[in-house]
Amino acid sequence: GESVGLHLPTLSVQEGDNSIINCAYSNSASDYFIWYKQESGKGPQFIIDIRSNMDKRQGQRVTVLLNKTVKHLSLQIAATQPGDSAVYFCADCSGNTPLVFGKGTRLSVIA
């Protein structure tokens, strides 16, 4: 799969504020992306996905935005809570090869 990069390795956010985690991808033909959350001592877990026929998808307190023009996607977490502290990965799920993960972005929530 294509490599996926992240703009910020760490992000500190005050509890209650909104968080934005960014991700860039390189393959303009990529058509499906997944965000994963990895809490301490656990494996990555699915949060939300988006296909290229959409610009935005909302879940519970999370929103993913996809900008195909600049090959960028972001994960927005509303009213960030301590339980949101984790490492977040974006994964390009296009093609037929296994997922390639970047190093991730660590989100730290300050109480």
Added chain:
Amino acid sequence: DAGVIQSPRHEVTEMGQEVTLRCKPISGHDYLFWYRQTMMRGLELLIYFNNNVPIDDSGMPEDRFSAKMPNASFSTLKIQPSEPRDSAVYFCASSFDSRYGYTFGSGTRLTVV
């Protein structure tokens, strides 16, 4: 289903010893993946299987690493001989597709001293 089960959760071994990590995938999942996670390199794919057959092992660092999947419910990752640089968290994941629907195990934290 209990999810993907890995054992042991923690392993401390001396350099030169053989280490075997185990994984039980979710029943019905045709794909099984072994990943390694370190601070420096992040989450790296080592090898993956489809229907018990190894498909791509290009991520296996060297001949000291080997993986098997003798049946649909069990896989092993073996390191022989182990070296301190092998210290990492090793994750197993299974899925019904090569690209999505991954369920990860809790990982095995390996420390080679």
